[in-house]
Every structure is written in C-alpha cells, then in structure tokens.
Amino acid sequence: MDVIFGNLDLWGTAIQNTLIVFVGGGVFALILGIIIGAMRVSPVPIARGVGMVYVNIIRNTPLTLVFFFFVLGYPALGLPRLSPMVLGIIAIGIYTATYVAEVLRAGINTVPVGQAEAARAIGLPFGQVMTLVVLPQAFRSVVPPMMSVFIALLKNTTIAAGFSVSELAALRATVNDSAGRPGSPMEVLLLVALVFVVLVLLLSAVQHRLEKKWRIVR
C-alpha cells in the first residue's frame, strides 16, 4: 500500500498525464483521421493518392520511431519550443489518424450501394442521401472498430514514457531515481499494469454495449 500512498502525488500527475495524452491524441487523431479518411474516399484521384501514401507510410512506421521524429527530432529544426507532452500528442495523433481513416473508409464501404440508389430513386437530394441514409448506417458500423482504435491508443500512450513525458509507464523510473520513495519497480509496474487493465476493460465494456445496441441487421 505504501507504493500508492507514499507516492500519491506522483500517481496523480502520472494518471493525469496519461489521460491528457490519451484525450489530446484522440481528438487530434479524430480530426486528422476524418480529413484523411474523406480524402481516401473522395472522387478526386490526387486526394485519394495523397491519403493512400500517408496511410501506407505512417502505418508501416513503428510508433516509437514516430515519437523519435517528433519528440527528439523536432527541437533540432529550431522552431518554437514545444513541451515533450505536446510533441508526444502530435506524434501519437499522427500515427493513430491512419487507423481512424481506415476504420472510417471501411465503415462507409459497408453501406450497400443500393441504399444510396434507393434514396436517390425516391428523389432525395445529395445532402439528405448522406445525412438520412448513408452516414447513419456508416456511423453505426464504425463505432465498435473505432473503440478498438482508441483502446490501442490508450495502450500506446505508454510509449510517451520513453520520451520524457512523465505518464504512468514512466512512474517506475521516477520512484526508482528519487531517494526515499517507497516501493520496488515490480510493485509500481504491476499497479500500472492493473490501472491499464481496468481502463481497457472499461473501454471494452463500452464497446460491447455499443455493438449490441447499434447492431444493424442486414
């Protein structure tokens, strides 16, 4: 118990930083992912090409390397200083955006063409075809895989620990290196693992509920 109560201050900041990276990275990934996803399904060949190149290159780069580029590489460019946390959020956002884009693309492609054709046949204009028929169905089939993307994002926040962001996975080093902190690395790491298990199970539970609630019968 000393591991928790002796280091309560550290646990507080660590959990807070993990959540900041998670939420920040998530929002960034969603915005960028929607743009890239839209490019990948757009009627403009050049936009599709740009989207494809982006997704294929970033997806096949280890996230650790993306962090390396941003957190360590960015300062070498002599641009305005940004904290490792902000750079970490950008790195994880840019990486996760590729997954968001792919999920969106797959979701839109699950809507049968007949749905849009039927909507046009009864005389709906493009805007209503989209908002009333296509997107609601696409959205429903997108939500469960999107939750998986966010679960992966949550677990990936730990990598920020290797790049001087003091979040949960970095806690061991902080406890270890400062004198008089109670707890062995083993205890700290087991607790960190437990926190992640709880958070991930929570997100999976949400995912299962949404999946059941929004199942489309086809």
Added chain:
Amino acid sequence: MSTSVLYDVPGPKAIVRNRFIAVATVIVVAAVLGLIVYRFALSGQFSAAKWGIFTYSAVWNQILVALGKTLAAFGLAAVLSLVLGFALAIGRLSEHRWVRAPITTVTELFRAVPVLVMMMLLYYGLPSVGVKMDPYWAVVIALVAYNGSVLAETLRAGIESLPRGQKEAGYAIGLRKNGVMRLILLPQAVRVMLPVIVAQLVVTMKDTALGFIITYPELLYLAKQLSSNGQFQQPLLQSAFVIGGIYVVMCLILSGIARMLELRLRRSNKALSTRGSHTDPAPVEPGDPRLHPEGTITEVISVQDRE
C-alpha cells in the same frame, strides 16, 4: 465507376469542382512539404557533414548488426506467438470450464496490458524479486504474450466463423474432438484468417522498436546512438530517416504479403460461392450419368465434383 455510395459519376459541374479540389490538395501538400524542406534547409539538416556518417562502411556494418537484432527478436517472437496463439485459441474453445475460464482470463489480461509495460515488468520489475533478465528475452516474451493472445482471438473468430456443419460432419464421420479441431476446423480457420495473421506480424515487427526503450540494441537504439555522434554534428533526423526507411520497407513487404493473400483469398472465395450456389444448377447435358437411371452413384458424384 467505383462501388462507393458517396458520389455519382461526375457531371460537368462536378468535374470542374473536382479539378479545383485536386489543385487545392496539391497546393496544400506542396506547402506542407515545402515548409518542412525549408525548415530543414534553414537549420542545416541537409549539410554534408550531417549525412556524412552514412558514407562509412563501419556504420553500415553496425546497422546490419542492429537489423540482425531486430530480426532476431521479430523472428522468435513471431514463431512463438503463433504457437501461443494456437494453444490459447484451442484452450478457450475447450468444453471444460476449468480449462476455458483460466485461459480466457489470461488471454484478456495479456491483451489489456500495454506491451511496453510488460517489457518493463520483465526487464525492470523482475530484478526486484531476484531474477535478472536479458533485454532480448524481455522484448521477445512481452511480444509473444501480447501478440499470442491477439492471434488467439483471431483464430477463435476464424473457427467460430465456420459453418456449424463442418464440425458436425467431422463428428459424423467418427472423428474425435482432437481430429475435428486439427483436421477440419483449424486448417479452415487459418486459411480464412491468414491475411489478419500476417497483418498482426506487421504489428509484431513494429513493436520490436519498443525494445529501444528498455535498451535492447536494435535498429532504433542504434539510431539514437548514431544521433549523439558529435563528430557528425549529431545527425538525429538523418539517422531517423535512414533507420525509418528500413523499418518502412520491411513492414511494407509484410503488408504486401498480407494484401496479396487477401486478394487471392477473395478471388478463390468468389469462385467457391458461385460454384456452390444451388439456385442455378448446371444444365444437364446429354451423356450425363444423371440422365441415366443406371448411372452409378460414384459416377454421379464425380460429375457433380467436376462442376
């Protein structure tokens, strides 16, 4: 043209609009790339002094050694996680509760703990209970635990996607549980899930780069070491680009294999489904044994098989 539901074949107005969007895309992308190149040039990232480090064969030897370490971790982790995946998948489908329950828990746990935390537990955590672990084994074991459990879920999904009749037919011809699983269910599940399995291997490959954080001397670790070389003005971005290129090429090869398998599978599935459809039986031609009441059963079956 395409099967997308999002847009029609463009008319004259839409063509003009699409051209406009295309030009805008090119301008935005060129601006972003231009800005990056400009900053690179301004901060001296293109100087020969910084790239010079990659003209030495000694450096490339180091890169080869590090590449070997990355591949060593990836290779063993890939093989072992496949083994673990099969074991966990079969265990989770067991009919005995006392086998199923603990294996389900273990699979869910392994999937929920971040790989890096698992690596840290093995590398930094175990010494405090008196076990010293080499970074190589910490990387491999953590990767095996995570990817093994993910593969187990994949295989299980594959097995559950098979028609019920497959299993029943297996029992009907007198196979035991072992035979049904080994001879009938698993081969089909592996075939269905092959693209996903290879895609998971890409993830394994990418995750070997996490070893960098627990000081396993693989490619990214080498990149960090090279980047602190003062003699070449600390070529950080340069080593990241070179090493990153190596990773991208390796992963693209694996992704390419996954995509190829998927295409091939889809094609053969299509062939199967059109052949197996009962709504449209093949016309019976003269000379067909099905026309003759005397035709033996094997003759009839052989004709049906041909179609």
